[in-house]
Amino acid sequence: MTRTVDWLHDAVELIDQTRLPQDEVVLRIDDVPTLVDAIQRLAVRGAPALGVTGGYGVVLAADAHDPVDDPERFQALVRTIREARPTAVNLGRGVDLALAAATSGRDAILAAAHALRDDEVEASWSMGILGADLVTDLVGRPATAMTICNTGGLACVERGTALAVIQELHERDQLIEALPLETRPLLQGGRLTTWELARMGAPHRLLVDAAAASVLARGLADVVLVGADRIARDGCTANKIGTLALALAAQYAGIPFVVVAPESTVDPDTATGAAIAIEDRAGDEVTAVRGIQIADPATRVLNPAFDVTPPELITAIVTDRRVVRIGRGDRLDTVAVGDRRAPAAPSRTVAN
Amino acid sequence: MTRTVDWLHDAVELIDQTRLPQDEVVLRIDDVPTLVDAIQRLAVRGAPALGVTGGYGVVLAADAHDPVDDPERFQALVRTIREARPTAVNLGRGVDLALAAATSGRDAILAAAHALRDDEVEASWSMGILGADLVTDLVGRPATAMTICNTGGLACVERGTALAVIQELHERDQLIEALPLETRPLLQGGRLTTWELARMGAPHRLLVDAAAASVLARGLADVVLVGADRIARDGCTANKIGTLALALAAQYAGIPFVVVAPESTVDPDTATGAAIAIEDRAGDEVTAVRGIQIADPATRVLNPAFDVTPPELITAIVTDRRVVRIGRGDRLDTVAVGDRRAPAAPSRTVAN
Numbered sequence: 282m283t284r285t286v287d288w289l290h291d292a293v294e295l296i297d298q299t300r301l302p303q304d305e306v307v308l309r310i311d312d313v314p315t316l317v318d319a320i321q322r323l324a325v326r327g328a329p330a331l332g333v334t335g336g337y338g339v340v341l342a343a344d345a346h347d348p349v350d351d352p353e354r355f356q357a358l359v360r361t362i363r364e365a366r367p368t369a370v371n372l373g374r375g376v377d378l379a380l381a382a383a384t385s386g387r388d389a390i391l392a393a394a395h396a397l398r399d400d401e402v403e404a405s406w407s408m409g410i411l412g413a414d415l416v417t418d419l420v421g422r423p424a425t426a427m428t429i430c431n432t433g434g435l436a437c438v439e440r441g442t443a444l445a446v447i448q449e450l451h452e453r454d455q456l457i458e459a460l461p462l463e464t465r466p467l468l469q470g471g472r473l474t475t476w477e478l479a480r481m482g483a484p485h486r487l488l489v490d491a492a493a494a495s496v497l498a499r500g501l502a503d504v505v506l507v508g509a510d511r512i513a514r515d516g517c518t519a520n521k522i523g524t525l526a527l528a529l530a531a532q533y534a535g536i537p538f539v540v541v542a543p544e545s546t547v548d549p550d551t552a553t554g555a556a557i558a559i560e561d562r563a564g565d566e567v568t569a570v571r572g573i574q575i576a577d578p579a580t581r582v583l584n585p586a587f588d589v590t591p592p593e594l595i596t597a598i599v600t601d602r603r604v605v606r607i608g609r610g611d612r613l614d615t616v617a618v619g620d621r622r623a624p625a626a627p628s629r630t631v632a633n
Numbered sequence: 634m635t636r637t638v639d640w641l642h643d644a645v646e647l648i649d650q651t652r653l654p655q656d657e658v659v660l661r662i663d664d665v666p667t668l669v670d671a672i673q674r675l676a677v678r679g680a681p682a683l684g685v686t687g688g689y690g691v692v693l694a695a696d697a698h699d700p701v702d703d704p705e706r707f708q709a710l711v712r713t714i715r716e717a718r719p720t721a722v723n724l725g726r727g728v729d730l731a732l733a734a735a736t737s738g739r740d741a742i743l744a745a746a747h748a749l750r751d752d753e754v755e756a757s758w759s760m761g762i763l764g765a766d767l768v769t770d771l772v773g774r775p776a777t778a779m780t781i782c783n784t785g786g787l788a789c790v791e792r793g794t795a796l797a798v799i800q801e802l803h804e805r806d807q808l809i810e811a812l813p814l815e816t817r818p819l820l821q822g823g824r825l826t827t828w829e830l831a832r833m834g835a836p837h838r839l840l841v842d843a844a845a846a847s848v849l850a851r852g853l854a855d856v857v858l859v860g861a862d863r864i865a866r867d868g869c870t871a872n873k874i875g876t877l878a879l880a881l882a883a884q885y886a887g888i889p890f891v892v893v894a895p896e897s898t899v900d901p902d903t904a905t906g907a908a909i910a911i912e913d914r915a916g917d918e919v920t921a922v923r924g925i926q927i928a929d930p931a932t933r934v935l936n937p938a939f940d941v942t943p944p945e946l947i948t949a950i951v952t953d954r955r956v957v958r959i960g961r962g963d964r965l966d967t968v969a970v971g972d973r974r975a976p977a978a979p980s981r982t983v984a985n
Binding site (some may be wrong): 302303369377429460463464465466468471472475476479482485486487488489490491492493494495496497498499502522523524525529533564567568570571572573574575576577579580581582583584585588589 | 645654655715763781812813814815817818820824827828832836837838840841842844845846847850851853874875877878881882885901911916919920922923924925926927928931932933934935936937939941950
């Protein structure tokens with residue numbers, strides 16, 4: 282299995298991300314309650330991966346109760362998928378997309394879920410290609426790339442966003458080294474990104490988040506590549522906590538800072554970064570690491586989940602359909618969204 | 634016991650820092666081998682605390698073998714103290730200082746060790762007072778102060794450096810809140826600074842290092858206070874990894890960034906920051922936390938122990954004998970070192 286989530290032999294297959302990096306366990310799931318459990322305990326995470334998982338979940342619901350003959354029990358089962366993580370927008374979107382085909386029966390649902398999967402795969406390939414082209418243009422030679430959090434295939438279906446660019450550079454022999462930050466508090470960089478980089482055979486060294494500024498200032502990297510949770514119309518980018526610090530460090534070091542995210546991340550309803558609410562998460566994410574207490578559990582904690590980086594600190598935003606070079610005056614509203622994505626090289630596309 | 638290390642009833646008493654924050658254990662040590670073991674397993678850490686521990690260790694050696702009657706065995710025992718941590722400069726200095734009194738006998742050694750202890754205590758009080766005066770001058774009202782690593786009494790004898798300023802502000806009712814960073818990889822902020830802040834009753838919230846820039850940019854702090862491992866003649870300051878990122882974030886947020894360290898930290902033999910070598914430490918500090926594996930142990934790691942912050946990013950350097958306001962043009966070579974320290978208020982001095 283090379284994908285985070287896929288449909289194989291009439292079942293959903295998922296890499297259990299809670300077991301990484303220690304164990305690579307592929308879950309084969311053919312009933313809805315087991316899938317709901319996997320979603321709830323974060324065996325699968327990342328917006329695109331959750332969307333595709335939701336879509337395939339509707340197929341499992343249709344296998345249990347025929348959507349045409351027994352719509353009530355089918356719909357009740359589908360609801361349990363959507364409610365597995367109520368705040369995960371993409372999960373609900375994936376469910377809705379598959380559900381729209383329900384009146385045409387189970388095979389139509391499966392076709393809709395496949396289409397969503399393929400769309401995510403195509404988007405990742407396109408971001409990787411456009412991003413790698415940009416990095417080569419900006420750096421002019423093989424590059425060392427710093428990144429934060431996990432933005433790879435594990436968060437998507439395959440390849441990912443910022444990490445897709447690193448993978449593409451590596452496959453073009455244009456990557457000297459990746460420098461993933463561990464990404465406290467949940468350590469997605471240390472646990473997941475290092476695992477993906479090792480799996481793709483890309484040279485890399487892990488850093489604590491606090492080391493980024495110094496390592497960049499010492500000239501040890503050529504470019505910073507990050508993902509995005511939401512991009513406002515003015516280019517303000519909400520992403521994992523630590524991204525703003527990384528952007529300030531890149532500016533200080535005089536190297537490009539590039540945001541890589543699907544076009545769907547650009548939110549036309551959000552005018553500026555100031556309109557993005559900052560979610561504060563539970564303190565025990567900070568006072569304990571993987572179940573081990575590292576500070577008194579009574580300690581009060583300020584644990585913002587993400588931060589907002591203003592466009593002045595961003596060199597370019599790369600989506601699956603365009604490259605917006607903010608650093609030389611482009612804006613999201615002056616660069617048209619492309620009709621087509623960058624196509625993957627034929628030899629590298631994955632068969633359906 | 635209110636001091637990290639002290640001499641009480643003919644023995645050394647130490648807070649066992651390896652047990653914090655879970656347990657507050659005071660070790661009572663009256664023989665050299667036990668003291669050497671405590672030093673080696675980092676029960677006591679921090680340059681000033683190690684110096685004083687070394688001084689009292691020489692007293693324990695003199696209790697075992699009279700330095701006048703049996704100088705060879707006395708000196709052999711003293712060597713084991715110095716060699717407990719060969720790279721800890723202050724440990725050797727503390728040993729030498731006490732040893733210089735050895736020909737006058739055991740009580741003279743004890744007096745020399747007491748003098749070193751009292752000197753460190755005085756220096757901490759002075760830094761706290763000068764620093765708190767400066768913060769009040771810069772901020773103009775009660776302040777929220779962000780800090781990194783552990784720069785409190787645990788690293789010294791009592792009060793500390795940057796944390797001494799925070800304690801002084803708190804005692805003057807001029808502290809709104811302290812915002813300690815957890816300080817990966819060794820988590821001195823999460824484990825030790827929160828413990829000290831709780832102990833002094835100062836309101837505080839713990840943050841992951843990566844949250845600092847965003848929290849400062851949101852206007853949630855008024856000043857950043859950090860310690861220093863070494864300060865070059867040009868003001869470049871080597872300190873715990875993450876300090877440079879914090880200085881960049883303070884500049885971006887438009888708030889003062891203040892270095893607090895004893896005058897002895899200013900190294901006349903180091904002209905510029907470029908001359909300061911960066912020590913890379915072992916990767917397992919990053920791939921495991923308190924014994925729990927968080928990344929594949931085979932992962933390559935880049936783990937610089939400290940970074941260098943240039944004077945352009947520093948508002949002021951506060952020592953126990955002067956305040957150098959770099960932000961308004963002062964330099965280390967244009968501001969005289971004071972003859973006297975700021976005296977602690979009489980009611981707050983600690984009896985010998």
